[in-house]
Amino acid sequence: MPDSRILHVNVGAVREVEWRGRLVTTGIWKAPVEGRVALRCVNFAGDDQADRTVHGGPDKAVYAYSREDYDFWREEEGFDTPPGLFGENLTVDGIDLSAALVGERWSVGSTVLEIAQPRMPCFKLGLRVGDAHFPRRFQRAGRPGAYFRVVQEGEVGAGDAVRVLERPDHGITLRYMTEVLTDRGKAAALRAVPNLPEFWDDIAHGRIALE
Template identity: 50%
Template sequence: MPELLAVCRVFALLPDAGTVGVTAIDKRPVDGRVKARPYGLYADVQADRANHGGLDQAVYAYSQEDAEVWGAELGYEITPGLFGENLRTRGLEVSRAVVGERWRVGTALLEVTQPRTPCQTFARRLDSPPRWVRRFTQANRTGAYLRVVENGDLGAGDVVEVVHRPTHGVTLTDWFGAFNRLDGAAVLADVAKALVVAHDDGELRLSDEMRERAQQVLDR
């Protein structure tokens, strides 16, 4: 069964060269159980809520499997929290989750909303590997942002149970690959249409960002 390997919260706010001036990307594992609420994990911080937070990006998950790929490429271990994630999972294809998929983790219910878009703050966190933003984009191993549908608590060792998977079938990888025109990606208009139709039919609720971008594609 897929499981939660670690729960991570902000360790310290770090100075950053970005417009906000600080970043909460320094996440590290914590012991015990942690409450999940609409704006994320208890005692976590969103320094740039406009771009990396809010209700639709309350929690960020990354898989151990994807972390190990990056570890081999970068030459060091991608420890839980190093990518700024709140949840490190094992046995779950996080980057290939269907948009709107729901996970039961502990007593919390989480919903997959959108992929992570890499930024220079992320690159600086890793001491700026060459062309990091481009490399992360092209790899299409984005991890998943989630909203908290039902408050609850979770902790390392919990099973991650996929309790609902929308029938539209569009994954985070599908959308991110198409939107960024990666090699072998699906047709962007087809992916955007499937998401908007599912949203309009009530099958899922797209994040504001995803809804706006998908609609812009269809309006071209």
């Protein structure tokens, strides 16, 4: 990825939003920040998640979405796509995230990040874009973005290059993982991936039934 780079670093605090007659707490509203932003443990400075049982945490510490995938939503689906719309911390350019390998390690700024899993959208993505049915459209599009673990803390800023440090040899991409959700015959192959998040490990070993 010789020309891959960070377009925006996006953060956002938790807020309350009314959704279908009730108040919901969410950190999905994120916006670009200037300068270099510290990444410590599981969060960028100024960023937070409302419920770390399903968002954030070690296996979802950083979420990235690509400019190329945003182009799809803008050109094919008619979306206005400001940076941070889908709640990503890093808006990246020059990267096919769906083709990235689980366990792949990136050097970004002074950090090292490891791809952990694709995004499984919940209702809060629909809340963010004002369409309760959008999470299903997002899932069907096969453009999930990437969740990362933090291997090395540091700082990241817009314009930083993205460099791949390591690529595992199992061949399991984020696209393949999303395909597993609709093709249970592919699930066993996930067992070749070290350090799978619990949800995906359960799928790989048949502890979660797929439709």
